Amino acid sequence: MSPKTLYDKIWDAHVVHEADDGTCLLYIDRHLVHEVTSPQAFEGLRMAKRPVRAPEKTIAVPDHNVPTDPTRLQGIKDEQSRIQVEALRKNAADFGIEMYDVDDVRQGIVHIIGPEQGWTQPGMTIVCGDSHTATHGAFGALAHGIGTSEVEHVLATQTLIQKKSKNMLVKVEGELPPGVTAKDITLTIIGRTGTAGGNGHVIEYAGSAIRALSMEGRMTVCNMAIEGGARAGLIAPDEKTFEYIKGRPHAPKAAQWEMAVEYWKSLRSDEGAHYDKVIEIDASEIAPVVTWGTSPEDVLPITAAVPSPEDFQGGKVAAAKRSLEYMGLQPGQKLSDIEIDTVFIGSCTNGRIEDLREVAKVMEGRKVKEGLRAMIVPGSGLVRAQAEEEGIAQKLQEAGFEWRMAGCSMCLGMNPDQLSEGERCASTSNRNFEGRQGYKGRTHLMSPAMAAAAAVTGRLTDVRDLA
Amino acid sequence: MEKFEKLTGIAAPLPMxxxxxxxIIPKQFLKTIKRSGLGVNLFDEMRYDRQGNEIPDFVLNQPAYRDAEILVAxxxxxxxxxxxxxxxxIKDFGIRCVIAPSFADIFxxxxxxxxILPIALPQEQVDLLMKDAEKGANARMTVDLENQEITTSDGQKIPFDVDPFRKHCLMNGLDDIGLTLEKNAAIDTFESRLNQTRPWM
Structure with a gap:
């Protein structure tokens, strides 16, 4: 038998049917639904009088448009948002799906709560009508975003019609320098490969620097596989993975736990397995990075200067010109001279407890610069509760941060947390697209530590300079 | 699903x-619980100013391209x-075919x-079609799915690839779920095997 990659193994274990042309029917182990991309899917089921095939394999949570101020518990003011959340509630009840509602401490960003509840496990296929489903790949699960038609397809059949992607290996070897985090790794990879570099591929992240990351860090890396264009990103599970899952509400119990771990241990790429594309990165060369433009591939070390459109080729020349104009930046300007108005800490990329601890570490003995709006939106109610228990929440509030309820918030600005025209944000989220965080808002992506550093000085700042 | 067989129409150039x-559709329009009615907000922030007035430079606001059915990007x-x-x-606006050098997977x-038929072609061929699209309303392009061929306004023919299963579904307007439910027995078999070998899943 020829050697297989981790992706090959998970794929093969889920093929229900394969047609002559290679089109496969793939079994889906877990499905996560949220309020924005599911109403039309449930409506489709109702119209066709179709039930949900396996409601116990689906969970529902409102996250995208829920407000993050505590008044949301008295009801969501925005009518359309309220209708979407009510629709999710009704759909979950009608079709027998477990839901973590707005007032449930387990509510949070769908990609944070899956792992948190032990719902996400190695070797599973996991889908959600959201592109950042790639996050769950950190557990060695094949996880990817789907459209609403596919949400309906999974609800009705617990399968997806798929063609296999190619294998891509991103190997990060060596030790990260101080001040450099998982977010810097993942942004650096996208800077290197471009946002289309992973198109048609599933990325496996490997190497000593990836293995050295915590589960939280691995989730940050896999989360942004989609920004590199890949269908999914995954990391072979190891003891850290098992340790993280053990004892969580949906984790396998008793004898099944032993059985599961034994199976999970087989989930690694075989020696000599074939990859269609290989990228190697030396961890010691990665610096704290920020984005300067309106594509996640516009990544540079914080020590660099804003590039000029002439530095690029092809269609990217015009794109860079447009980006600079949108971002209000001049070629040659030092990145560390760029002043900001807002700091956003949160999202499925960086809304976990470790991220908040990192921010707290940088903020130790420091304050948010006067006049800045600085906001922390924990990824889930449980992350929020844990940060409160650890005393982080209080310290960060004293330092000048707003302490919010869980949700997607300013990552995509579907709720009231938005940038206003021309406002510039140091953001731990995943996309710096035009208008993403608010009409004509300007986003610089970075790690939580770097966002905290920016909160202290009021400009993009090398966190290593604060040490 | 609406069938796609052959389309002759105006192609709008979007060389970005x-x-x-x-x-394509900013977040504020995702709060709908319907699929229809989004065409008016297609490319909203490039198409309208803050007061809701059309920005005349944007391609779909130009008289020649208001009825575009193909997009070259x-x-x-x-x-x-x-x-x-x-x-x-895109569909609600009236565009049924998008041509570009590459596409993101989920889209x-x-x-x-x-x-909607998305067609990926080498950069040189997209450049050629972009030039053709820039000629305006009188330059109509034809996209023939059955023969997998695009014909430019001056009669030049460009072949394209499409996955055979997807072509079949598009040409016949087939509903995926209906097709999959025909394989229900195979799904049942898979599930009972899964329950034995990996019961925790």
């Missing part, structure tokens, strides 16, 4: 790389969010579920 789904079209609202908006899939 990395057109993301946030640009730059590399990595449809990147970003999985929102199917993007193809819904590409979503198109086929909505009767």
């Amino acid at each position: 790389v990395n057109v993301d789904t946030d640009m 730059g590399d990595n079209f449809g990147c970003g969010s999985s929102r199917e609202h993007a193809p819904w908006a 590409f899939n979503n198109c086929f579920k909505n009767g």
Whole structure:
């Protein structure tokens, strides 16, 4: 038998049917639904009088448009948002799906709560009508975003019609320098490969620097596989993975736990397995990075200067010109001279407890610069509760941060947390697209530590300079 | 799903790389619980100013392209969010075919579920079609799915690839779920095997 990659193994274990042309029917182990991309899917089921095939394999949570101020518990003011959340509630009840509602401490960003509840496990296929489903790949699960038609397809059949992607290996070897985090790794990879570099591929992240990351860090890396264009990103599970899952509400119990771990241990790429594309990165060369433009591939070390459109080729020349104009930046300007108005800490990329601890570490003995709006939106109610228990929440509030309820918030600005025209944000989220965080808002992506550093000085700042 | 067989229409040029789904349909329009009515908000922030007035320079606001049925665009079209609202908006506007050097994966899939044909072609051929599209309303292009061929306004023919299964579904307007439910027995068998070998899943 020829050697297989981790992706090959998970794929093969889920093929229900394969047609002559290679089109496969793939079994889906877990499905996560949220309020924005599911109403039309449930409506489709109702119209066709179709039930949900396996409601116990689906969970529902409102996250995208829920407000993050505590008044949301008295009801969501925005009518359309309220209708979407009510629709999710009704759909979950009608079709027998477990839901973590707005007032449930387990509510949070769908990609944070899956792992948190032990719902996400190695070797599973996991889908959600959201592109950042790639996050769950950190557990060695094949996880990817789907459209609403596919949400309906999974609800009705617990399968997806798929063609296999190619294998891509991103190997990060060596030790990260101080001040450099998982977010810097993942942004650096996208800077290197471009946002289309992973198109048609599933990325496996490997190497000593990836293995050295915590589960939280691995989730940050896999989360942004989609920004590199890949269908999914995954990391072979190891003891850290098992340790993280053990004892969580949906984790396998008793004898099944032993059985599961034994199976999970087989989930690694075989020696000599074939990859269609290989990228190697030396961890010691990665610096704290920020984005300067309106594509996640516009990544540079914080020590660099804003590039000029002439530095690029092809269609990217015009794109860079447009980006600079949108971002209000001049070629040659030092990145560390760029002043900001807002700091956003949160999202499925960086809304976990470790991220908040990192921010707290940088903020130790420091304050948010006067006049800045600085906001922390924990990824889930449980992350929020844990940060409160650890005393982080209080310290960060004293330092000048707003302490919010869980949700997607300013990552995509579907709720009231938005940038206003021309406002510039140091953001731990995943996309710096035009208008993403608010009409004509300007986003610089970075790690939580770097966002905290920016909160202290009021400009993009090398966190290593604060040490 | 509406069938796609052969289309002759105006092609609008959008020579931008990395057109993301946030640009195609900004977040404020994702709060709908319907699939229809999004065409008016297609490319909203490039198409209208803050007061809702049309920005005359934007291609779909130009008289020649208001009835475009084909879009010719730059590399990595449809990147970003999985929102199917993007193809819904494109379709609702009246565009049935998008041509670009490459597409983001989820967007590409979503198109086929909505009767839209996305065609990936080498950069040189997209450049040629972009030039043809720039000629305006009198330069109508033909996209023939059955013969997998685009004909430019001056009669030049460009072949394209399409996955045979997806072609079959598009040409016949087939509903994926109906097709999959025909394989229900295979899904049952898979599930009972799964319950034995990996019961914790």
